[in-house]
Amino acid sequence: MAASNLGVAANKNPFRIDGKVALVTGGGQGIGEAAAHILAQAGAKVILVGRNEVRLNSVASEINHFGKAEYITAELSSEKEIIVLVEEITRRNFEIDILVNNAAIGQWKPATEITADEWDLMIRTNLSSVFWLSQKLGAKMIARKYGKIINISSISGIIVNSEHPHVHYGSSKAGVIHLTKSLAAEWAKFGVRVNCITPGYTSTKMLTDLLATPEGKHIGRRIKELTPMGEMATPEDIGNGILYFASPASDYVTGQILSIDGGYTLW
Numbered sequence: 503m504a505a506s507n508l509g510v511a512a513n514k515n516p517f518r519i520d521g522k523v524a525l526v527t528g529g530g531q532g533i534g535e536a537a538a539h540i541l542a543q544a545g546a547k548v549i550l551v552g553r554n555e556v557r558l559n560s561v562a563s564e565i566n567h568f569g570k571a572e573y574i575t576a577e578l579s580s581e582k583e584i585i586v587l588v589e590e591i592t593r594r595n596f597e598i599d600i601l602v603n604n605a606a607i608g609q610w611k612p613a614t615e616i617t618a619d620e621w622d623l624m625i626r627t628n629l630s631s632v633f634w635l636s637q638k639l640g641a642k643m644i645a646r647k648y649g650k651i652i653n654i655s656s657i658s659g660i661i662v663n664s665e666h667p668h669v670h671y672g673s674s675k676a677g678v679i680h681l682t683k684s685l686a687a688e689w690a691k692f693g694v695r696v697n698c699i700t701p702g703y704t705s706t707k708m709l710t711d712l713l714a715t716p717e718g719k720h721i722g723r724r725i726k727e728l729t730p731m732g733e734m735a736t737p738e739d740i741g742n743g744i745l746y747f748a749s750p751a752s753d754y755v756t757g758q759i760l761s762i763d764g765g766y767t768l769w
């Protein structure tokens with residue numbers, strides 16, 4: 503019988519990720535910003551990626567007071583730009599252990615009014631970018647036989663939101679869920695785990711901007727009524743789930759979809 507190593511395990515915090523390098527897209531605000539702080543507090547060096555240099559610089563500076571962070575500006579809705587981003591990652595010798603595909607856009611609009619350009623931009627930003635970046639950084643993870651990819655989908659990828667229409671957003675997020683399962687199955691044998699979080703309504707700029715639209719004005723109260731826990735999530739609630747998937751605590755977990763939604767999808 504193998505000797506138990508429980509005594510050794512008890513001294514090791516499975517949520518520490520010291521020495522790992524984590525790339526967070528959309529890291530300049532909201533859930534991405536919170537995740538970057540939490541991953542850095544857990545010991546990772548964080549590479550923030552996004553298009554707002556002022557925000558990225560500000561978040562990186564805050565993190566550098568207690569941890570390590572750098573940033574790269576990139577437009578993620580284009581494969582060409584993602585190729586340039588990956589070249590920059592290589593030029594700076596960053597070996598990415600943890601990829602958090604978080605950046606996305608939102609819009610509330612009836613299906614009959616969504617234009618071809620709006621549909622296309624939603625799918626490229628929220629779904630295609632997740633595939634392109636996972637494909638290119640995943641290839642490097644496969645070569646190193648280690649990687650953790652965490653995709654941020656949404657409860658809107660699982661259910662149809664009763665309070666506002668957004669078929670293009672929901673479709674993009676449903677796609678992220680299938681992409682997660684497919685890549686997880688394909689890459690498990692290479693030591694690359696791919697998991698997904700489906701946040702419920704979370705108090706970030708994306709949501710407050712939507713709630714400020716004419717369609718969104720009355721919805722804030724309804725969201726609380728529809729949530730068993732009676733409150734929206736904080737960005738940190740989602741960031742803590744990201745840390746779970748990024749850390750050794752989830753080493754035997756792949757292809758899973760974790761709803762952090764205060765019970766919203768139960769009713």
Ligand SMILES: NC(=O)c1ccc[n+]([C@@H]2O[C@H](COP(=O)([O-])OP(=O)(O)OC[C@H]3O[C@@H](n4cnc5c(N)ncnc54)[C@H](O)[C@@H]3O)[C@@H](O)[C@H]2O)c1
Pocket residue numbers: 527528529530531532533534551552553554576577578579603604605606607608627654655656657700701702703704705706707708709
């Ligand atoms: N806030 C919510 O209620 C909620 C609910 C469910 C899921 N989510 C998901 O969580 C993730 C984060 O959302 P958030 O609320 O923090 O949003 P947010 O709008 O506050 O932040 C999104 C970030 O992504 C960046 N981004 C968007 N498009 C980009 C592009 N083309 N290239 C580069 N960067 C780009 C933005 O600049 C921003 O920094 C998203 O995937 C979102 O769909 C949010």
